[in-house]
Amino acid sequence: MNKPEITFDDFNKVDIRIGTIIAVNDFPKAKKPAYQLTIDFGDLGIKKSSAQITQLYAKEDLIHKQILAIVNFKDKQIANFISECLVLGAENENKEIVLLQASSAAAKNGEQVS
16 A cells, blocks of 8 residues: 655655664563664664564564664653654565664664665
8 A cells, every 4th residue: 555645855854763772671561562672873862662573573683783763753652651763664474574774784873864
């Protein structure tokens, strides 16, 4: 399903940054299986997010993984947790979420994706 067309100005409003996952916790109160992530965005600071990525990723495999996230969404309460950013992923053919990541060359935390 295609979403409505947007302008380049609309896209420029989205602030996508590189961050490194520094902590992962189970999130038993989430409606769908999810983790609570703590992500280091360098000069932007530490942000938390909820991510439904439990099918493909073990908690220990996520530590130190660099990911892409939208950092300028308004905070969102999910159960008893405040999500401060949106980790980006794509749904595969099995309806599992695959994280979007920086390339194998490490990028600086907080770098903007453009």
